[in-house]
Amino acid sequence: MNERAKERELRIGPAHMPVLRGRSRPVAKVTEAERGLLAGMLRLMYDSKGLGLAAPQVGIDARLIVVDIGAGPLQLVNPVIEQRGRKTSGRAEGCLSLPKISVTVRRPESVVVLAHDEQDRPVRFSAAGLLSRVVQHEIDHLDGTLIIDYLPWFKRRVQCRQLGIAPRISRQRTRGLRGALRGKKGSLLLSYLMIQ
Ligand SMILES: [Zn+2]
Numbered sequence: 001m002n003e004r005a006k007e008r009e010l011r012i013g014p015a016h017m018p019v020l021r022g023r024s025r026p027v028a029k030v031t032e033a034e035r036g037l038l039a040g041m042l043r044l045m046y047d048s049k050g051l052g053l054a055a056p057q058v059g060i061d062a063r064l065i066v067v068d069i070g071a072g073p074l075q076l077v078n079p080v081i082e083q084r085g086r087k088t089s090g091r092a093e094g095c096l097s098l099p100k101i102s103v104t105v106r107r108p109e110s111v112v113v114l115a116h117d118e119q120d121r122p123v124r125f126s127a128a129g130l131l132s133r134v135v136q137h138e139i140d141h142l143d144g145t146l147i148i149d150y151l152p153w154f155k156r157r158v159q160c161r162q163l164g165i166a167p168r169i170s171r172q173r174t175r176g177l178r179g180a181l182r183g184k185k186g187s188l189l190l191s192y193l194m195i196q
Contacts, residue, residue: 006032008040010058012048012096015146016165019056020097024063024142027077030120034064038075038118041066050096052134054141057097065138069130076115079139082124085110085132093137093147101159103147107136 013020027034037060045053045066055064067074090106110128113135117123127135140146148159153167160167 006036006039007043008036010037010040010044012044012057013059015097015163017056017059019059019061020141020146021144021166022056022061023144024054024056025061026063027116030077030116030118034062034077035118037062038064038066038077042068042073042075045096048096051130052138053096054138056141056144063142065135065142067131067134067138069134071131074135075118076113076123076135077117077120079113079115079135079142081111081136081139082114083112084108085128091133093133095137095147097141098146098148098163101148103150105133105137105147105150107133111136 037055041053041055041058041064044058045051045068051069052065052067055062063078065076065079067076085108087109088106089109090104092102093105094102109132110126111132112124112126114122114124137147146165148156148163151159156167
């Protein structure tokens with residue numbers, strides 16, 4: 001295995017990192033740098049006894065996730081959920097970025113995922129059960145969504161305050177605001193709301 005990418009040493013960043021609340025950037029090309037990053041993410045995930053990890057959790061703004069539910073590692077670049085099954089179920093989820101917090105999250109039980117692998121080859125697969133749930137949780141991270149965003153608003157406010165992080169503004173609400181706010185003053189207010 002002389003081709004093994006140079007693994008990057010990483011650590012999980014604090015919950016208040018802005019990169020955890022934004023939409024991560026797509027990866028243009030998978031190079032040795034991305035492979036090293038993915039290898040470092042896998043190592044950290046195993047060391048932390050997690051089932052998945054997304055690049056924003058280690059402070060990196062890139063659409064990269066790793067997952068292993070015990071069936072071998074998956075390294076996914078620019079993953080997209082192409083299809084969601086109709087049946088949903090709720091299950092308690094934890095997150096390496098939010099230690100000691102558990103939230104019951106309702107998600108589709110099955111999904112079809114499109115992505116590229118660590119060799120930049122396109123992959124498409126269906127996932128059900130735990131794999132589906134973990135992949136959805138990690139893709140959520142790439143869009144700035146955390147498990148606390150699935151709480152009712154009043155509980156979310158309390159959690160956000162305790163963690164020192166901004167309550168996420170849903171895209172719908174942002175769109176509404178964008179429509180409602182006109183002119184320079186409006187866009188300034190909007191940027192304030194987006195970055196808080
Ligand atoms: Zn997480």
